[in-house]
Amino acid sequence: MATVKDAIKEIKLFFRFDLGKKGTIIQVTPHPGEWKVLVEATDTMWDSTKDYRIIHERNIYEVDIDKQLNIEGYRRVGRRGKDGEIEEFSYARSIAKEDRSLNKNMVKEIAQEIAKNIPGGIGIRVREKGGMELPQTFIDPIEETQMNYNFDRLGEVKKTEQKVDKAVERLKAFKKTKRK
Amino acid sequence: MVTKTGAKNRRAKRAEATVEKDLGKGLDVGTAFIYCAEREKGNIVFRRQRDAFFNIEPGDFTKKMLNKINVKYIEKDGSLYVIGDEAMEMANIFHRELRRPLRKGVISPSEKESLPMIELIIQSVIGRPKCKGEIVYYSVPAAPLDADFDIIYHENIVKRFLEKAGYTPKPINEGMGIIFSELADEEFTGIGISFGAGMVNMCLSYMSVPVVSFSLSKSGDWIDEQVGIALGETASRVCEVKEKSLDLTNVKTQSHIETALAIYYDNLINYVLKSIKQEFDNNPKLPRFTKPVTLVISGGTTMPKGFLVKFNKALSQVKFPMEIGKVKMASSPLHAVARGTLIAAITDQERLEGGPHPSV
Numbered sequence: 001m002a003t004v005k006d007a008i009k010e011i012k013l014f015f016r017f018d019l020g021k022k023g024t025i026i027q028v029t030p031h032p033g034e035w036k037v038l039v040e041a042t043d044t045m046w047d048s049t050k051d052y053r054i055i056h057e058r059n060i061y062e063v064d065i066d067k068q069l070n071i072e073g074y075r076r077v078g079r080r081g082k083d084g085e086i087e088e089f090s091y092a093r094s095i096a097k098e099d100r101s102l103n104k105n106m107v108k109e110i111a112q113e114i115a116k117n118i119p120g121g122i123g124i125r126v127r128e129k130g131g132m133e134l135p136q137t138f139i140d141p142i143e144e145t146q147m148n149y150n151f152d153r154l155g156e157v158k159k160t161e162q163k164v165d166k167a168v169e170r171l172k173a174f175k176k177t178k179r180k
Numbered sequence: 181m182v183t184k185t186g187a188k189n190r191r192a193k194r195a196e197a198t199v200e201k202d203l204g205k206g207l208d209v210g211t212a213f214i215y216c217a218e219r220e221k222g223n224i225v226f227r228r229q230r231d232a233f234f235n236i237e238p239g240d241f242t243k244k245m246l247n248k249i250n251v252k253y254i255e256k257d258g259s260l261y262v263i264g265d266e267a268m269e270m271a272n273i274f275h276r277e278l279r280r281p282l283r284k285g286v287i288s289p290s291e292k293e294s295l296p297m298i299e300l301i302i303q304s305v306i307g308r309p310k311c312k313g314e315i316v317y318y319s320v321p322a323a324p325l326d327a328d329f330d331i332i333y334h335e336n337i338v339k340r341f342l343e344k345a346g347y348t349p350k351p352i353n354e355g356m357g358i359i360f361s362e363l364a365d366e367e368f369t370g371i372g373i374s375f376g377a378g379m380v381n382m383c384l385s386y387m388s389v390p391v392v393s394f395s396l397s398k399s400g401d402w403i404d405e406q407v408g409i410a411l412g413e414t415a416s417r418v419c420e421v422k423e424k425s426l427d428l429t430n431v432k433t434q435s436h437i438e439t440a441l442a443i444y445y446d447n448l449i450n451y452v453l454k455s456i457k458q459e460f461d462n463n464p465k466l467p468r469f470t471k472p473v474t475l476v477i478s479g480g481t482t483m484p485k486g487f488l489v490k491f492n493k494a495l496s497q498v499k500f501p502m503e504i505g506k507v508k509m510a511s512s513p514l515h516a517v518a519r520g521t522l523i524a525a526i527t528d529q530e531r532l533e534g535g536p537h538p539s540v
Binding site: 158166 | 223226227229246252253255296300301307364367387388512515523524526527531
């Protein structure tokens with residue numbers, strides 16, 4: 001069974017790789033068979049004058065993730081205003097009120113994970129009009145790039161007479177035992 | 181639950197496997213080298229590629245010359261990058277540093293410019309999958325004890341590269357790779373330490389289950405850098421001396437670079453053993469071992485003659501909470517991680533197919 005730590009990791013990956021933005025977990029609420037997670041993410045716009053994207057808006061999303069770590073859905077439930085306060089957050093607040101039955105360990109576990117995600121060390125800080133400081137977000141681009149190269153396969157080849165059958169059989173036996 | 185669709189898929193995959201042989205590959209993505217391990221008629225074949233670039237002035241004449249002497253290069257955005265061992269040779273000729281896309285065991289998020297080149301190199305080392313979705317296990321470092329950087333980013337970038345190439349990629353801890361490779365006779369119980377270029381990775385395994393694992397950000401590159409700073413040499417030059425001629429049993433008659441290397445080797449070994457002891461001492465979940473535990477060391481940084489002697493000497497000064505039995509060098513220190521990842525891949529692949537492969 002997945003733990004809350006796994007769920008947080010999965011959601012961070014979902015934001016990073018599927019939505020292409022960094023998500024900061026701000027709240028996790030356990031529900032039967034799933035967790036509801038509030039994530040603050042930066043929706044960005046392209047700044048053609050520089051080689052990076054700057055933050056346009058910091059939105060709050062609610063993500064439903066089940067105990068098998070399937071993302072069941074996500075929706076925007078609020079945004080952080082330039083004064084730093086969260087706006088249109090009424091739905092998310094109601095979830096927070098439900099959060100009374102968390103046991104101590106889970107609270108600790110969640111707190112530790114959230115603490116790790118507090119922004120500050122990410123990128124350089126840039127100043128926008130309006131006076132609010134926002135962190136710069138680096139994107140992970142794996143762009144299709146035009147490259148020419150003069151090889152097909154790389155690597156110096158070393159052929160051996162080593163076999164791995166014995167190790168494979170033993171490892172399989174261990175994995176079988178663990179399954180039982 | 182076994183569904184009809186699932187069974188159909190498995191049958192199709194099995195049919196595909198009877199045509200293609202020796203499925204499953206292992207990949208050791210290291211800071212200095214990428215190693216790929218696969219089987220050919222039951223025997224293991226390794227491929228080794230130094231992951232380093234050196235950029236030179238582009239031009240048709242240069243490219244013709246490089247083609248003639250069979251030097252591999254990539255041309256990107258108007259720049260020409262020589263890759264592999266030749267890049268290191270050129271860096272030393274021109275007395276400049278190599279460009280290394282991986283640092284301290286991971287792809288740095290700031291290396292976005294070279295990501296397409298890293299992708300191309302990884303895919304060219306591993307080649308095409310023998311069947312759609314062939315399983316490949318790739319090594320990843322454990323979380324570092326003495327540094328704060330993103331292992332997840334690295335793990336997922338490599339995963340993406342391999343998925344794009346048509347594989348089913350699965351990450352495995354580097355130290356665990358050594359355990360799979362070297363400790364089958366000890367029921368996959370013991371300590372595996374990989375002294376790589378960027379990091380030292382340690383894993384304590386009990387019956388094939390990793391119990392404690394972590395990495396340290398000092399290793400071979402750190403030694404090269406420190407010696408380079410101390411002697412005013414480039415790290416690439418120090419690395420070349422280390423790889424070609426260092427003998428730790430007899431440094432008195434050697435050059436000043438080798439003498440300095442020996443000093444930093446001592447420092448590194450003591451640092452690693454002290455860190456392992458601290459982690460073991462502070463870990464309440466450490467299993468009680470009824471037998472002495474075997475310790476295996478591996479990796480490029482262990483290659484100089486006399487490393488094992490130095491290691492044993494330092495180990496005798498440290499008391500771990502469990503008794504250490506045999507201390508051995510991996511059967512092939514440069515290939516142990518790749519071999520271990522291959523064992524993991526074949527095991528998974530055969531379980532998927534429902535039995536040993538006919539070619540094994």
